[in-house]
Amino acid sequence: MKLLTKISILATSVALAACNGDDGQNGTDGKNGQSSFVLQTVVQPGHAVCANGGIQIDSGLDKDGNGKLDAGEITSTTHQCKPTKTSLSQSDLLTNANNNWYVQSAKSVEDAKQMALKANNERGGAKNVILFVGDGMGVSTVTAARIRDGQNKGMKGEENNLSFDKFPFAGLAKTYNVDAQTPDSAGTMTAMISGVKTDVGVLGVDEDIERGNCTTVSGNELVSAIELAEIAGLSTGVISTARITHATPAATYAKSADRNWEDISDMPDAAKTAGCKDIADQLVNFETNLEARYDGLDVDGLEVVMGGGRRHFLPKDAAANSPDARSDIEGDRTDGRNLVNEWKAKYPNGDYVFEDDGFRAINPETAERIFGLFNESHMQYEADRSNDVAGEPSLTDMTEKAIKLLDNNDKGYMLVVESGRIDHGHHAGNAYNALEDTIEFSEAIEKAVRMTNPEETLIIVTADHSHVFTIAGYPKRGNPILGKVVAIGKTEPEKAADDKPYTTLGYTNGRGFMDLGAETDADAGYDQDIHAGRADLTDVDTTTPGFHQEAAVPRSSETHAGEDVGIYAKGPSAQLVSGTNEQSIIFHVMEHAIDLINKAETKLKP
Amino acid sequence: MKKIQTLLLLAGMTFSSAQAIEVCSNHEIVGVKYQVSEIKNGKQTSKQVNVWRNKNAVLYEYPQTRIAEYWYKTPNASKEFLQLTRYFDEFKRGIEYQSKEIRSNNKQQHWNRLYHVFTPKRLAKYQKSMTKGQTCTQVSHYHIPNTVKQVEWLEHYQLPKSFTLGQKGSTYQWTLIELVSEQKQVLSRFSKRGEFKTTDYADVGDNESDEFLSQMINQGF
Numbered sequence: 001m002k003l004l005t006k007i008s009i010l011a012t013s014v015a016l017a018a019c020n021g022d023d024g025q026n027g028t029d030g031k032n033g034q035s036s037f038v039l040q041t042v043v044q045p046g047h048a049v050c051a052n053g054g055i056q057i058d059s060g061l062d063k064d065g066n067g068k069l070d071a072g073e074i075t076s077t078t079h080q081c082k083p084t085k086t087s088l089s090q091s092d093l094l095t096n097a098n099n100n101w102y103v104q105s106a107k108s109v110e111d112a113k114q115m116a117l118k119a120n121n122e123r124g125g126a127k128n129v130i131l132f133v134g135d136g137m138g139v140s141t142v143t144a145a146r147i148r149d150g151q152n153k154g155m156k157g158e159e160n161n162l163s164f165d166k167f168p169f170a171g172l173a174k175t176y177n178v179d180a181q182t183p184d185s186a187g188t189m190t191a192m193i194s195g196v197k198t199d200v201g202v203l204g205v206d207e208d209i210e211r212g213n214c215t216t217v218s219g220n221e222l223v224s225a226i227e228l229a230e231i232a233g234l235s236t237g238v239i240s241t242a243r244i245t246h247a248t249p250a251a252t253y254a255k256s257a258d259r260n261w262e263d264i265s266d267m268p269d270a271a272k273t274a275g276c277k278d279i280a281d282q283l284v285n286f287e288t289n290l291e292a293r294y295d296g297l298d299v300d301g302l303e304v305v306m307g308g309g310r311r312h313f314l315p316k317d318a319a320a321n322s323p324d325a326r327s328d329i330e331g332d333r334t335d336g337r338n339l340v341n342e343w344k345a346k347y348p349n350g351d352y353v354f355e356d357d358g359f360r361a362i363n364p365e366t367a368e369r370i371f372g373l374f375n376e377s378h379m380q381y382e383a384d385r386s387n388d389v390a391g392e393p394s395l396t397d398m399t400e401k402a403i404k405l406l407d408n409n410d411k412g413y414m415l416v417v418e419s420g421r422i423d424h425g426h427h428a429g430n431a432y433n434a435l436e437d438t439i440e441f442s443e444a445i446e447k448a449v450r451m452t453n454p455e456e457t458l459i460i461v462t463a464d465h466s467h468v469f470t471i472a473g474y475p476k477r478g479n480p481i482l483g484k485v486v487a488i489g490k491t492e493p494e495k496a497a498d499d500k501p502y503t504t505l506g507y508t509n510g511r512g513f514m515d516l517g518a519e520t521d522a523d524a525g526y527d528q529d530i531h532a533g534r535a536d537l538t539d540v541d542t543t544t545p546g547f548h549q550e551a552a553v554p555r556s557s558e559t560h561a562g563e564d565v566g567i568y569a570k571g572p573s574a575q576l577v578s579g580t581n582e583q584s585i586i587f588h589v590m591e592h593a594i595d596l597i598n599k600a601e602t603k604l605k606p
Numbered sequence: 607m608k609k610i611q612t613l614l615l616l617a618g619m620t621f622s623s624a625q626a627i628e629v630c631s632n633h634e635i636v637g638v639k640y641q642v643s644e645i646k647n648g649k650q651t652s653k654q655v656n657v658w659r660n661k662n663a664v665l666y667e668y669p670q671t672r673i674a675e676y677w678y679k680t681p682n683a684s685k686e687f688l689q690l691t692r693y694f695d696e697f698k699r700g701i702e703y704q705s706k707e708i709r710s711n712n713k714q715q716h717w718n719r720l721y722h723v724f725t726p727k728r729l730a731k732y733q734k735s736m737t738k739g740q741t742c743t744q745v746s747h748y749h750i751p752n753t754v755k756q757v758e759w760l761e762h763y764q765l766p767k768s769f770t771l772g773q774k775g776s777t778y779q780w781t782l783i784e785l786v787s788e789q790k791q792v793l794s795r796f797s798k799r800g801e802f803k804t805t806d807y808a809d810v811g812d813n814e815s816d817e818f819l820s821q822m823i824n825q826g827f
């Protein structure tokens with residue numbers, strides 16, 4: 001608080017003295033005299049003149065007679081400063097130094113110094129690389145999941161760290177596609193895995209492609225890091241909780257003018273006639289196709305492939321259904337081919353599994369390769385996994401099994417792990433599932449960290465793009481992240497200008513409010529309505545799995561967002577992840593870490 | 607010529623015993639067309655709903671909107687057992703919903719309502735007054751005394767011939783206009799939609815370049 005002291009000195013009007021001789025006429029009354037003011041203001045430490053505080057003295061005449069000294073009327077300013085300190089004593093910092101935030105962050109700086117000193121810039125300094133991609137896991141999703149995870153563990157939440165929050169290096173990725181401000185997974189994963197940014201919706205091809213036109217693929221194909229690793233003789237694996245033919249995993253092994261050509265029934269006749277192959281076909285024939293492109297190349301194919309998406313591998317015939325089929329006819333393929341059987345014929349020593357028991361029975365130390373298709377479409381959300389018909393492994397289970405199998409190769413391995421359904425939770429406007437899947441993703445990363453040697457394995461964690469998902473209002477510390485905003489010092493939810501409470505989490509667009517958690521009317525059926533805008537949440541439990549957050553702009557589906565996403569790294573070459581980058585940097589960091597191109601070239605030389 | 611076993615159940619008509627030997631048609635494969643009328647605030651609205659049953663599957667057709675809902679019950683599954691595909695006949699496309707996306711907590715009861723049109727659990731609360739007709743065409747009458755609520759129940763098919771809900775002045779009524787027992791005709795309703803291209807509901811958000819889906823995103827579905 002500023003202390004204002006005003007001292008006014010009244011000026012006196014002096015009467016004119018009389019002259020000799022006749023008195024003249026009385027003159028007109030003179031003007032009132034002007035008051036002069038002196039203003040003293042206490043200034044705080046940090047002031048421009050008085051670094052340690054003191055008093056500022058302004059003086060001047062009250063020219064406009066308004067009874068105060070306005071800024072323009074100040075004619076002189078002086079200061080009486082407190083004496084400056086000549087040294088910083090320990091006692092001056094006592095409050096800081098005794099504070100835990102201070103101690104913690106000082107240690108973080110020491111740790112960072114050590115990490116910078118130990119940073120391994122050597123090309124080929126890593127033996128293995130694992131790339132973790134959280135589909136749609138923007139920064140707000142990471143923050144909210146971190147809080148949710150902490151609160152699940154009984155903490156206030158904000159102070160919690162997800163596994164990759166503890167990684168020593170991080171940077172940002174600009175996610176836009178060559179033709180789009182807000183990107184999709186096909187273009188972004190192609191950038192990450194091939195080092196080249198490209199258009200929305202296309203896989204493993206550059207921007208010269210015309211989406212959906214098969215004839216434009218030829219000549220525009222890119223080489224992916226998984227292909228280079230395969231050529232170099234490393235073991236290779238791809239895992240996703242989405243269909244394994246879905247955009248993110250597909251960008252690692254396929255080249256396609258359209259991400260939706262997951263099986264032959266999804267392709268237009270022109271594309272089939274022009275000779276383009278569907279994505280499932282490209283997965284099963286990965287080894288053959290790669291060998292065909294390089295003279296004399298002999299590779300052994302993907303060792304680990306796990307995810308959902310059986311529908312794209314099986315013929316449209318109930319006879320080909322898996323024992324745990326959800327639909328009457330599981331397969332979509334209209335060419336009569338059974339790609340699961342083709343894979344089995346190609347790899348007689350491989351293990352094909354479709355449910356959790358079969359998965360658990362595989363011994364990864366002796367198994368040659370695993371092909372796991374655990375669902376007809378996407379695998380379950382982590383929160384629903386226990387509801388699955390035949391049982392599915394978790395992302396952590398799959399990651400563990402994959403590393404155990406892949407690390408049997410002395411030359412090293414490259415593994416890509418996607419948490420594919422964070423994106424779907426958000427598209428549905430359902431933060432609960434997006435956050436629970438993010439937490440499971442963090443667990444899978446933690447498992448990988450514990451299973452690998454940090455001096456030989458580079459681990460990168462990132463997202464392909466963000467979502468229009470926000471953490472808003474001024475909730476107090478520890479307020480349930482899925483709850484309504486309760487302000488500091490309050491116990492009841494805050495109310496907006498419409499006199500209704502509101503949640504911390506929300507979406508800029510999408511379906512909006514739905515409360516499936518409380519729905520008990522079996523006759524209600526699937527709800528077709530979009531409920532954008534405000535709902536009265538007074539009596540709604542917003543923390544249930546079935547609650548769908550409010551959205552401002554009405555749309556059947558919530559959208560991706562265009563802001564940057566985080567890249568988190570650990571292990572050899574991790575320090576190359578820093579600053580703000582085009583997303584394609586991720587390929588180059590991985591390539592440098594295991595000297596991928598040189599290793600592949602050496603292998604190709606006769 | 608194949609014998610068409612379509613029985614027209616028009617108002618005032620009773621079941622005829624046209625067939626010399628009564629062999630009941632398969633109640634697991636059957637079609638029923640209803641006139642659905644609602645009276646509210648003195649205004650009457652009506653629409654047609656066709657229900658096609660094929661063992662573990664039920665198809666609801668809404669001819670006015672050219673939308674059909676296909677419900678499939680996974681055999682031997684205790685939890686995630688109900689799948690919905692919503693077909694848009696105009697576009698020859700479908701959207702598949704998984705069990706969790708279906709707005710219902712009690713999936714078993716939901717399935718019973720779909721399969722029987724009127725849940726047997728609800729019917730159990732009604733008083734049975736009389737039963738008419740022979741085995742295949744037997745109709746039982748149910749009502750709740752001192753209300754408008756009544757049901758005519760086709761015992762062989764376990765489907766309503768008609769039912770009325772609500773209260774005086776505000777009623778909701780389903781009346782059978784046609785029963786189709788010819789299997790080929792019933793199954794064709796299913797196989798026709800089976801040819802449509804379908805999209806997993808979870809994939810809609812990533813497919814805005816698809817004209818049908820982007821149109822649906824803006825209209826709501």
Ligand SMILES: [Zn+2]
Binds near residue numbers: 811
């Ligand atoms: Zn998406």
